[in-house]
Amino acid sequence: MSVTPYIVLSSILFTIGCVGVLTRRNAIVVFMCVELMLNASNLALVAFARQHGNLDGQIAAFFVMVVAAAEVVVGLAIIMTIFRTRRSASVDDASLLKY
Amino acid sequence: MHALHEVVHAPVVDPSSASGVFTLLWLVIALPLAGAAVLLLGGRFTDRWGHLLGTALPIGSFVLSLWMFIDVLGRDSADRQVSQHLYTWIQVGHLDVGMDLLYDPLSSLFLLLITGVGSLIHVYSIGYMEHDPRRRRFFGYLNLFVAAMLLLVLSENYLGLFLGWEGVGLASYLLIGFWQYKPSAAAAAKKAFVINRVGDIGMSLAIMLFFVTFGSTSFTVISASADRASTGTLTALGLLLLLGACGKSAQVPLQAWLLDAMEGPTPVSALIHAATMVTAGVYLVVRSSFVFDLAPNAQTAVVVVAVVTLLWGAIIGCAKDDIKKVLAGSTMSQIGYMMLGAGLGPAGYAFAIFHLLVHGFFKANMFLGAGSVMHGMDDDVDMRHYGALRKAMPVTFLTFSMGYLAIIGFPGFSGFWSKDKIIETALADNWLVGLCAIVGAGVTGFYMTRLMLLTFFTDKRWEKGVHPHESPKIMTIPLIVLAALSALGGVMLIGNWIVDYLAPVVGTPPHENAPLPAIVVTLIAVLVVAAGVTLAWFLVGKRDVPRTAPQQVSPVVLAARNDLYGDAINDTLVVNPGRRVVGGLLTFDRYGVDGTLTGGPVAIGAVAGQLRRVQNGFVRSYALSLLGGVLLVVLALLAVNLA
Numbered sequence: 086m087s088v089t090p091y092i093v094l095s096s097i098l099f100t101i102g103c104v105g106v107l108t109r110r111n112a113i114v115v116f117m118c119v120e121l122m123l124n125a126s127n128l129a130l131v132a133f134a135r136q137h138g139n140l141d142g143q144i145a146a147f148f149v150m151v152v153a154a155a156e157v158v159v160g161l162a163i164i165m166t167i168f169r170t171r172r173s174a175s176v177d178d179a180s181l182l183k184y
Numbered sequence: 185m186h187a188l189h190e191v192v193h194a195p196v197v198d199p200s201s202a203s204g205v206f207t208l209l210w211l212v213i214a215l216p217l218a219g220a221a222v223l224l225l226g227g228r229f230t231d232r233w234g235h236l237l238g239t240a241l242p243i244g245s246f247v248l249s250l251w252m253f254i255d256v257l258g259r260d261s262a263d264r265q266v267s268q269h270l271y272t273w274i275q276v277g278h279l280d281v282g283m284d285l286l287y288d289p290l291s292s293l294f295l296l297l298i299t300g301v302g303s304l305i306h307v308y309s310i311g312y313m314e315h316d317p318r319r320r321r322f323f324g325y326l327n328l329f330v331a332a333m334l335l336l337v338l339s340e341n342y343l344g345l346f347l348g349w350e351g352v353g354l355a356s357y358l359l360i361g362f363w364q365y366k367p368s369a370a371a372a373a374k375k376a377f378v379i380n381r382v383g384d385i386g387m388s389l390a391i392m393l394f395f396v397t398f399g400s401t402s403f404t405v406i407s408a409s410a411d412r413a414s415t416g417t418l419t420a421l422g423l424l425l426l427l428g429a430c431g432k433s434a435q436v437p438l439q440a441w442l443l444d445a446m447e448g449p450t451p452v453s454a455l456i457h458a459a460t461m462v463t464a465g466v467y468l469v470v471r472s473s474f475v476f477d478l479a480p481n482a483q484t485a486v487v488v489v490a491v492v493t494l495l496w497g498a499i500i501g502c503a504k505d506d507i508k509k510v511l512a513g514s515t516m517s518q519i520g521y522m523m524l525g526a527g528l529g530p531a532g533y534a535f536a537i538f539h540l541l542v543h544g545f546f547k548a549n550m551f552l553g554a555g556s557v558m559h560g561m562d563d564d565v566d567m568r569h570y571g572a573l574r575k576a577m578p579v580t581f582l583t584f585s586m587g588y589l590a591i592i593g594f595p596g597f598s599g600f601w602s603k604d605k606i607i608e609t610a611l612a613d614n615w616l617v618g619l620c621a622i623v624g625a626g627v628t629g630f631y632m633t634r635l636m637l638l639t640f641f642t643d644k645r646w647e648k649g650v651h652p653h654e655s656p657k658i659m660t661i662p663l664i665v666l667a668a669l670s671a672l673g674g675v676m677l678i679g680n681w682i683v684d685y686l687a688p689v690v691g692t693p694p695h696e697n698a699p700l701p702a703i704v705v706t707l708i709a710v711l712v713v714a715a716g717v718t719l720a721w722f723l724v725g726k727r728d729v730p731r732t733a734p735q736q737v738s739p740v741v742l743a744a745r746n747d748l749y750g751d752a753i754n755d756t757l758v759v760n761p762g763r764r765v766v767g768g769l770l771t772f773d774r775y776g777v778d779g780t781l782t783g784g785p786v787a788i789g790a791v792a793g794q795l796r797r798v799q800n801g802f803v804r805s806y807a808l809s810l811l812g813g814v815l816l817v818v819l820a821l822l823a824v825n826l827a
Binding site: 103106107108110115176177179180181182183184 | 798
């Protein structure tokens with residue numbers, strides 16, 4: 086079975102996520118794009134695991150999911166707090182921590 | 185010129201170790217030193233009796249010195265050198281310097297002069313400084329000076345001598361600037377100290393050269409092996425010692441500090457800047473006779489310095505209106521005479537010391553007399569405000585007259601004998617030097633007569649509200665004693681006593697064929713002095729003296745009033761170039777050295793200042809740089825794997 090379509094799909098998803106992170110201002114959207122990138126890499130991991138016939142990649146994908154879930158909890162909480170104090174979810178507005 | 189010295193070899197210093205009264209030799213120094221310690225450390229607790237203690241201790245030293253002197257007079261002339269080893273001072277490798285004291289005819293005379301005249305001046309100061317709130321401190325400094333001066337003349341090696349040498353320099357500094365709230369006094373003290381440092385460079389280099397050449401600074405060792413050193417080394421030693429002597433004794437070219445030193449209290453001028461400390465240079469040259477006798481070129485340098493100074497000081501003395509500055513110029517000039525004697529070798533050493541002693545008497549007398557006059561005139565020093573004081577201050581006038589007759593060389597008075605001997609010896613050595621010495625004597629007659637006339641004769645030119653009065657007994661008694669010594673100091677020459685007495689230290693004078701009989705030289709000198717006195721009578725005594733100095737004067741008078749431009753010469757030749765060099769070094773240090781060291785960090789700081797602008801706070805730009813970094817890593821990995 087060829088894994089090429091899966092890798093291509095994974096690359097497309099990753100690129101979409103990446104461009105989304107770089108171009109969108111809304112923190113929620115940026116966050117979703119990050120998730121998209123994580124899942125793109127998960128897809129690649131699972132595809133390569135399938136190709137090599139072992140479970141290493143699949144286990145790594147599980148780890149990524151767990152970490153992503155934890156990250157979502159923390160990240161969404163931060164975004165909520167920022168929104169509450171600043172009445173804005175734009176990532177460009179939160180730019181106080183600088184030189 | 186110096187052919188006559190070639191056969192002469194300086195006697196070797198060969199002391200026996202101390203016994204009898206000489207075991208107390210250390211006490212001569214220790215007494216005034218203890219006085220200084222008690223008075224300076226004791227603080228206000230000693231205010232009430234400090235001056236009495238400070239006077240008693242030098243008198244104690246004087247009694248000891250007199251006792252030793254009498255003891256030594258009873259001995260055979262070969263047995264008059266005594267040394268006392270106190271302790272080992274420095275012992276490092278081959279360097280072994282002991283704290284040794286040497287009592288010989290030369291130091292015995294200095295001991296009597298320092299403690300004797302010093303005690304009289306201490307007594308005088310009790311009266312003179314009576315109303316000064318810091319009198320106790322003054323006596324502490326005076327005692328410190330006496331102790332240092334005694335160490336200077338008693339030390340058996342050059343290093344100990346140097347310790348005393350620096351000690352008297354310190355005491356001189358403290359006492360010139362005693363009234364330190366006067367900016368002029370503070371500046372004068374600093375000037376004296378700095379100019380003395382220049383001379384001290386010569387001294388310290390000479391001591392190092394002694395160590396290198398002889399492995400020791402002991403007079404005993406060096407005098408025994410001096411002829412083994414090369415003439416070049418000995419000449420260098422002689423010139424370095426001369427530089428030191430010039431600084432301490434205010435000889436040209438290091439003479440500029442002495443006139444300013446008159447800012448100190450008058451007893452200080454009498455003790456330090458007339459009778460004792462400034463003659464230390466003469467002592468140094470005479471003490472180093474074993475070096476100078478073998479270095480004719482250095483001796484010639486001494487003679488040249490001496491002749492220039494004796495005329496220089498005399499000319500300055502002619503134009504000053506400040507009574508103390510006239511006396512200071514005169515001191516400079518008289519030390520020139522002593523240096524001249526010392527530069528003439530064994531023929532002149534004894535006469536140099538003779539003149540030094542009688543000068544100590546009559547100059548201390550005149551300085552204290554000037555102090556007495558100032559005491560009566562509300563501390564005014566301008567002679568143009570004096571006049572006709574002989575009736576108001578009869579004792580001061582009479583004692584001052586003794587000093588005056590002694591310094592101009594009036595026949596029979598002490599200065600007559602000593603100066604005459606130096607002039608005779610100088611004439612026998614070189615007619616030009618002798619001529620300068622005679623001219624100097626004439627100028628001395630002029631300026632001293634001018635001083636006498638302006639102060640004690642002519643009309644009253646007193647300031648309003650000044651009521652001159654005689655000083656109290658405690659001040660006049662030292663004056664009377666010193667006046668007697670000034671008049672009778674010549675007894676030391678009876679039967680050539682002083683020459684024979686000093687012979688074990690400085691050698692016997694060779695017999696020379698004088699170009700003129702001694703009586704003719706004496707007659708010429710007396711006539712020249714008489715001419716100077718007469719000139720002063722016509723120029724000062726017979727005219728009205730203006731109360732302010734005339735401004736329309738000849739360039740010569742103007743130059744003399746400005747100390748013959750000694751300060752201007754120093755400024756042009758040394759101070760200003762030195763200042764420019766220091767300024768250049770400062771600029772180089774600031775921009776060259778500091779620029780190199782701090783330039784790198786400054787550049788890095790500037791770059792960092794720009795680089796930190798990358799941290800702009802926008803998350804998405806961080807994400808972009810992250811992406812760029814990842815891409816770089818990936819490309820690098822690909823490049824490595826595919827290559």
